[in-house]
Amino acid sequence: MGADMSPSLVTLRAVSKTFQTGTRALDNLNLDVRPGEFLTLLGPSGCGKSTALRIIAGLMAPMSGQVEWGCVKPELGFVFQDPTLMPWASVEDNIWLPLRLRGQSKAQARKRIDEALALVGLSRFGGAFPRELSGGMKMRVSIARALVTRPAILLLDEPFAALDEITRFRLNDDLLALQKELAATIVFVTHSVFESVYLSSRICVFTNRPGRVTQEIVVDAPTRDSDFRASALFGQTCQQASAALERAYGLEGAI
Amino acid sequence: MKRLIEKLAPWLLFAAAIGAWEITVRVREIAPYILPAPSVIAATAISDWPLLWAALLVTLRTTFLALLMASFGGLALALLFARWRWVERSLFPFAVVLQVTPIIAIAPLLLVYLETDAAVLTCAFIVAFFPVLSNSVLGLRSVDRNLVELYELYGASRWQQLRLLRLPAALPYFLGGLRIGGGLALIGAIVAEIAAGSAGKGAGLAFRIIEAAYRLNVPRMFAALALISLTGIAIYVTFSLVSRLLLARWHESEI
Structure with a gap:
């Protein structure tokens, strides 16, 4: 997926996962996580993005495919x-x-x-x-x-989904500040388009059942604050992400 | 003022009931061997105290020994059940059979096989055992799935998982089982004493009731009954306090 400049921190190669219930959560997923980035996995609920995160964490083993860590698992x-x-x-x-x-x-x-x-x-x-x-x-x-x-890498699985908007905004800002301070890599799972655009340096949009990445969006904004939220770039990126998400839903409808 | 009345109401009602009993007996001149007045019961309790106290100690000893065995046995078996499903599937039917068969029906058989003391203790143990066991199993199973995953993520050993996660999570359930088991152990002890009908030095409160009945010493029957009730209440209150002390700061049931 894409041409990498820096070596990946972790790479998922052709990872598939089917649950005992027969649900194909992930199918042939390829994903790179690069050092220092804020990567968001965006997708409809039940699209396997949480499964991908759990596989990265080692909480779950993939049925096929590999999880490769750069040198040692950080x-x-x-x-x-x-x-x-x-x-x-x-x-x-x-x-x-x-x-x-x-x-x-x-x-x-x-x-x-x-x-x-x-x-x-x-x-x-x-x-x-x-x-x-x-x-x-x-x-x-x-x-x-x-x-x-x-x-060195922080994985967050829809952490703010149950919180009210004001609290969520504040925690979003806190998370960005933390990343800056700790120079950590973050992989963040959400179904909120706005949250993903506001936080991420890169967004991977997931399709539903089986889950895989359909589109990658790079968000190239140096500062993240209320001005960014009001900027044209923010609006455009949100539209782009929404469209990708809709296509993901559309695909699900077609299957 | 209103709050004072609300607080005092239960006590006032209790006092009124006792008072009405006393007055009825006196006005109608009911014979003490039919219905003794509360004052007569109290006087009997005092005059028969050495006899009743010794009997109470016997019954209390049985009750607490049974409860102690039920706590350790119930918790130990619950740990096995929670660890290996097949152990639970194999042994649970036995526990259920013991639980659903009325203890009064088992007691004569136990008295054939065992010494009287041991038989009485076994009866009390059997009835107290089940609530502790089933509650503990429930508690050990009700551990938050995510917390278990978190422990796995950080490489917790089985022992750490048990000590730091499963036992604390099961504590409220275990205490609930103990509260029920405490009352049942007393009932089991009394029932077995009645079935045993043993006299002499090792006679418990229940035997004193039967003995008093044969002699038509109704005031003493009432005094013994009152002691049994008070014991039951004391056991319940004690475990409620222990429960409050241990759970006050964190569990919903004690807030």
């Missing part, structure tokens, strides 16, 4: 659609978890935990329990937990 962070926090553990303990599972004591992990909390702006809430937080704050905790291992 540190991964994964954010689920729901915050997926342990309700019985404080915010701090939730963020500690990835390090705890690797045998680090809380004292050893202290610095990292505080860093992660500061990155998502929740330094004051370390002792709170998930149930005491709003939906947006829980999502921040979830992101902080993914960041605590300092991942």
Whole structure:
């Protein structure tokens, strides 16, 4: 797919996945993730984009095809659609978890935990329990937990889908700021055209059943702010992405 | 003022019921061997205290020993069930048979096979065991799928998954099972004592009731009954408090 300038961080080659129910989630999917990019997988629900993300994360094995990592598999962070926090553990303990599972004591992990909390702006809430937080704050905790291992690549599976628009906009901006600060590669799954255009440096549009990439859109905008949201480029790219998405739906209708 | 009345209402009603009972018995001059007045029951409880206290201790010992065995046994078996489906499929029918067969019908058989003490304990154990087992299995199974995947993503060992994820997630269910099992263990102990009908030093509260019935010592029957009720209430309240203490900050049931 396309001519690559830089070597890929990870490449999916002819990846297919059929579920036990017989649903063909992915069919012959080819996908590159390049270092430092913000890649969005955009598509209708049930088009296999989440499956692709899970395969990259190693949560699921492809039935055929390969997942090739550049040199060694880098540190991964994964954010689920729901915050997926342990309700019985404080915010701090939730963020500690990835390090705890690797045998680090809380004292050893202290610095990292505080860093992660500061990155998502929740330094004051370390002792709170998930149930005491709003939906947006829980999502921040979830992101902080993914960041605590300092991942080179961050995978997010429709993380803001359940949040109200204002919270979502704010978290979008926070995510962009985080990427800049951490110089991480991000793969983001969404079904929102506006969200994908606002965030991404590159968008891969998925078709429905079986899932594969039908179109690739590069979003070449240096700054992302409210001005960008009002710009002509933003509008055009959204139209382009919407049209691609509609074609994806159309294909589904034809099958 | 209104709130005070609302708070006091249950107590006032209880006091009124006791008062009405006392007055009815006195005005109609009902004989104590037909219906003793509450004051007579209280006096009997005090005068017969050494006898009743010893009997209560016997019954309490059986109840708590049975509950302790049911907690450990139920949880241990639940862990096996949650780990291997085939173990559950093979053993669950036995647990169901024990559960649905009325304990009063099993007791005579157990009394044939076992020493009286052991038979009584076994009966109490059988009835307390099932709620702990089935609730724990439910709890261990109700773990958030995404959290399990998160643990896998970070390479958690089985032991870590059990200790940090499955057991805490199952705790509210386990405590619920314990609350039901506590009441049932008392019932099981009483039922088995009645079936055993054993006299002498090791006699529990239920035997004192039967003995008093033969002697038409109705006030003592009432006093023993009141003690059994109070014990049941105490068990329930204790486990409710434990539950509140452990779950207060995170579980919906205790908010």
